[in-house]
Amino acid sequence: MKLFSLNGFLSTSIQDILSSANTSKGGFYNHFSSKEDLFFQVLDEGRKIWRKKNLCGIDEIEDPVGKIILLLENYKNRYLLDAENFPGGCIFIMFAVELGDSRPHLSREVQKGFTGLKAMLKRLLDNGHASPAAYNGIHTDTITEIIFSGMLGASVSYSVDRSREALDKSINALIDYLNKLKK
Secondary structure: OHHHHHHOOOOOOHHHHHHHHOOOHHHHHHHOOOHHHHHHHHHHHHHHHHHHHHOOOHHHOOOHHHHHHHHHHHHHHHHHOOOOOOOOOOHHHHHHHHHOOOOHHHHHHHHHHHHHHHHHHHHHHHHHOOOOOOEOOEOHHHHHHHHHHHHHHHHHHHHHHOOHHHHHHHHHHHHHHHHHHOO
């Protein structure tokens, strides 16, 4: 996972994996049938970590916008700043950027996570109001796209420059936007 986060799937060789894991080809192939098999295992593990870090404490909040605000704070503090598991930044962004045209079947697997995140954001917003335009006349579809795009943008920006200040500004701008919707 660390190698894929730093170098991407395509730029990480089997030899890189063997060296990092301190194992032989036989040891690798005893656990995985191929590098793509490892990709799916890493993707599953990455999703587990993402859920654990980003959804922490969300069920304890009643307000739907408050849930999303906590998700954003978790995304910044518990996920994007997690150099232990993801030293290169968000592994899903890395995969999405590098796999798009070259490995569309793998890219589709990554896209499922993005689709799920957008659906969760929309569901949370919709659960907060009977009308889809209840947030100061702004539809939940629009708010969902703004939050989702902002999250991805913050992730890409942080992976490029590692500026904690810029990351704080990006996520705090989304939180400010959400707080204004509550009024």
